[in-house]
Amino acid sequence: MSRLKTTDRPYDLVLFGATGFVGELTAEYLAAHAPAGLRWALAARDERRLEALRERLPGGAEVGVLRADAAEPATIRALAEHARVVATTVGPYGRYGEDLVAACADTGADYLDLCGEPEFVDLMYVRHDARARETGARLVHACGFDSVPHDLGAYFTVRQLPEGVPLTVDGFVTADAAFSGGTFASALDQFARPRQMIAAARDRARHEPRLLSRRASAPTSVPRFAPEVGAWALPLPTIDAQIVRRSAKALDRYGPDFRYRHYAAVRHLPMALGGVAAVGAVAAAAQLPPARRWLSDRLRPGDGPDAEKRARSWFRVRFVGEGGGRRVFTEVSGGDPGYGETAKMFAEAALSLAFDDLPPTSGQVTTAQAMGDALTERLRAAGIGFRVAATF
Numbered sequence: 001m002s003r004l005k006t007t008d009r010p011y012d013l014v015l016f017g018a019t020g021f022v023g024e025l026t027a028e029y030l031a032a033h034a035p036a037g038l039r040w041a042l043a044a045r046d047e048r049r050l051e052a053l054r055e056r057l058p059g060g061a062e063v064g065v066l067r068a069d070a071a072e073p074a075t076i077r078a079l080a081e082h083a084r085v086v087a088t089t090v091g092p093y094g095r096y097g098e099d100l101v102a103a104c105a106d107t108g109a110d111y112l113d114l115c116g117e118p119e120f121v122d123l124m125y126v127r128h129d130a131r132a133r134e135t136g137a138r139l140v141h142a143c144g145f146d147s148v149p150h151d152l153g154a155y156f157t158v159r160q161l162p163e164g165v166p167l168t169v170d171g172f173v174t175a176d177a178a179f180s181g182g183t184f185a186s187a188l189d190q191f192a193r194p195r196q197m198i199a200a201a202r203d204r205a206r207h208e209p210r211l212l213s214r215r216a217s218a219p220t221s222v223p224r225f226a227p228e229v230g231a232w233a234l235p236l237p238t239i240d241a242q243i244v245r246r247s248a249k250a251l252d253r254y255g256p257d258f259r260y261r262h263y264a265a266v267r268h269l270p271m272a273l274g275g276v277a278a279v280g281a282v283a284a285a286a287q288l289p290p291a292r293r294w295l296s297d298r299l300r301p302g303d304g305p306d307a308e309k310r311a312r313s314w315f316r317v318r319f320v321g322e323g324g325g326r327r328v329f330t331e332v333s334g335g336d337p338g339y340g341e342t343a344k345m346f347a348e349a350a351l352s353l354a355f356d357d358l359p360p361t362s363g364q365v366t367t368a369q370a371m372g373d374a375l376t377e378r379l380r381a382a383g384i385g386f387r388v389a390a391t392f
Helices: 021-033 047-056 073-082 098-107 118-135 148-158 181-191 194-207 240-250 269-285 289-298 307-312 340-355 367-381
Strands: 011-016 040-044 064-067 083-088 110-113 138-140 167-176 215-217 224-226 231-235 257-266 314-323 326-334 363-365 385-391
Touching: 011 021, 011 064, 011 073, 011 340, 021 040, 021 340, 040 047, 047 064, 064 073, 073 083, 073 098, 083 098, 083 340, 098 110, 098 118, 098 138, 110 340, 118 138, 118 194, 118 363, 138 340, 138 367, 148 167, 148 240, 148 257, 148 314, 148 326, 148 340, 148 367, 148 385, 167 231, 167 240, 215 240, 240 257, 240 367, 340 367, 367 385
Parallel strands: 011 040, 011 083, 040 064, 083 110, 110 138, 138 363, 167 257, 215 257
Antiparallel strands: 167 314, 224 231, 231 257, 314 326, 326 385
């Protein structure tokens, strides 16, 4: 049970940004899978759209509605005061997210988001981790495809390896899916702010406690052919490796010296080279305001593919872990990563914070640190695969 009692707040869970594309999918998942007696509410700035969404949901008459606007801090504070757990899809988080993080940290409400923006996560640590520790709030970022499969997948892999020895894990991501508008907007924001992102990371490093008897790293690698998965491995400049490293710093189970590397796995070299060139072109264009605006207009937050495209989409993350004379191959897999499975991961993480018997944590924490085993089992029960493929 969450550290807040069920009688302390009107709602166990509030979903903010419920009328957005991923927000609606999350609301639909919650309506279909929420436990009996869940007291939950939808929140967004447009009450008419909220009411229309509630009417479409099975059992919607039992769901609350709260008007909240990221541009109106008083409504954000009221949202945090009404909930034991607040789940927000409202991004890019660097533009719209801090007031809610601050309100949850100050009121003791648990907070989770879909953020894949390293600068925002680092700034929230520096500004709000200490207050959240005082109030007992758990601030959990990256609770969708960024970075649940990678964080919990590395955690699952580590648990197959010996304890108390140096460990290495490499993650290889393959997927067939469309980008979400929100993810694209967040990526553009980060590409446009390289200096600010580096400065935020350095500031965080000055505030974080140092590991004294252990080491956890996530070094940037170089493109290479990875015979262990039979594909070209391209380093992924996403937040995922940082999240895995923070889990390793927080949990002794990762051993005295842990290293994680994160890749996209691409079968054919021309496709690999094309992917590198495309990312570089977008990153370069994001430095120029006119080009950035043009790119932003191509895919806006809230846009997304139709149900038929989502039904054909899939992801697979393969992990290779080594340590103590043992080698293990594991895999996390599922359907459409950017929408359907992200909504599932997000909803189950929120329910886990609200109801599961979890380790005592507070402040800014990762999914593995806050919910590791409980969330893994929830996702397995919901159809996301966690399996050991081979051991040596």
